[in-house]
Amino acid sequence: MNNNVLELERVSRSYGRGERAVNALCEVDVQVPERSLTAVIGPSGSGKSTFLQCAAGLDRPTSGVVRLGGRVISEMSERSLSRLRRTQVGFVFQSFNLLPALTVQQNVLLPLRLDGRRRDPARARKLLARVGLDGREEARPGELSGGQQQRVAIARALITEPEVVFADEPTGSLDQKTGAEILNLLREAVDQQGATVVLVTHDPAVTERADRVLRLAEGRLVHDTGAGAASANGITRSPAAAAVKGQIR
């Protein structure tokens, strides 16, 4: 049985045409199993953002196939894609992106509201308690520290039980200790809540705790710690990352 929630098959994305075309992503093949934490690394300009955007349905590849939750999203209409982004994908950004006028709880409930679904304050409170923000439901983002705002963003990303949570430098604007706490929460979301997380990072602390590290260079996938192990049981865990986790738990 295939338990990959995200699959990219020969995905390429180029910008511009002719001689000035930039190949931001070149024939990238990746399978992401459910309940895993994948880190995407590489130098600036190597295609990390383009990878994340194509995988999350924010951008369309020039060629190749992206499958999310078993559905081909690279050919979906804009309308279907926009629904998919609201319901099947969660996002965590470097700059948190919370709405300052809304309370913490309203921010967490926003994805349900935008999708016209019943709001579930009890679930929002539960998720907020899990990220350590019990009792802060009525606070506004401006009253919280950066780390606390990122905790809210994680609760918001999980509220719809998405197929995949995509995170773009989620620890990038936090100090080391706070970044480590945020990473712990993402790890817990995978290990305890069964989430699947794909994140772009420069942070070596993040790659140590990932199940899998994908390295991009000039738009190509040049290293994949999970390649090879994938076919054995569908779960790809880097031995190094597993050893590190073993010490931490």
Ligand code: ADP
């Ligand atoms: P990274 O996230 O690793 O820094 P990007 O995915 O942002 O890399 O960019 C990969 C390459 O594609 C770079 O050469 C960048 O200049 C180019 N690129 C990205 N977005 C655009 C765009 N909208 N138009 C033209 N070129 C782009």
